[in-house]
Amino acid sequence: DVKVTQSSxxxxxxxxxxxxxxxxxxxxxxxxFWYRQDxxxxxxxxxxxxxxxxxxxxxxxxxxxxxxxxxxxFSLILESASTNQTSMYLCASNPGQxxxxxxxxxxxxxxxxxx
Amino acid sequence: xxxxEQNSEAxxxxxxxxxxxxxxxxxYxxxxxQWYRQDxxxxxxxxxxxxxxxxxxxxxxxxxTFDTTxxxxxxxxxxxxPADSATYLCARGGxxxxxxxxxxxxxxxx
Numbered sequence: 745d746v747k748v749t750q751s752s753x754x755x756x757x758x759x760x761x762x763x764x765x766x767x768x769x770x771x772x773x774x775x776x777f778w779y780r781q782d783x784x785x786x787x788x789x790x791x792x793x794x795x796x797x798x799x800x801x802x803x804x805x806x807x808x809x810x811x812x813x814x815x816x817x818f819s820l821i822l823e824s825a826s827t828n829q830t831s832m833y834l835c836a837s838n839p840g841q842x843x844x845x846x847x848x849x850x851x852x853x854x855x856x857x858x859x
Numbered sequence: 860x861x862x863x864e865q866n867s868e869a870x871x872x873x874x875x876x877x878x879x880x881x882x883x884x885x886x887y888x889x890x891x892x893q894w895y896r897q898d899x900x901x902x903x904x905x906x907x908x909x910x911x912x913x914x915x916x917x918x919x920x921x922x923x924t925f926d927t928t929x930x931x932x933x934x935x936x937x938x939x940x941p942a943d944s945a946t947y948l949c950a951r952g953g954x955x956x957x958x959x960x961x962x963x964x965x966x967x968x969x
Contacts, residue, residue: 785961786960787948787959789956789958802956834902836902847893848905848950848957849905850902850903850904852902853902
């Protein structure tokens, strides 16, 4: 079974802190994604990566950055956390050359609260 | 932008009935539509994929259709059970990352 592991399930951070959300997948997938999910807004794509050291902006990249130094690991960074970044963050991966013809596998989510 | 809409935020249905969830898309037809199930506090889990040139796909009690004329996909759960209660997400895809709808929360009442 494909496993996408998000290192932190629940986090509480203070405004202005730098926050790292880590994600690891064990299936040698090329593509990795970070989404956030908010009530009434659904899943929104923050950043994605189709290869090591490659990254592309999604729909809502402002206030975030990412890092992909190894194929299996994709990190989401909040440079200076703000209260409007309180959300559930979902990491995902899928194999292959196309983004969406293949099943996307999600992690269990990281609940971030910024106070 | 390519939008995907799930018009019903919530749907209540009696156990044993068929649940039908609707997904509408705008602009050009996506190459694929995918359906996912999400339980509270968990990540979405893939259920079915249907391609643009397919009319219908089935998996056990699940059926999904793709109507390019109506720009719509329907997701059916036959003989619904309380365990089917969850949020169901529709997503469109092609040569860009998936775009998700906001989901429909299904409650199956015993």
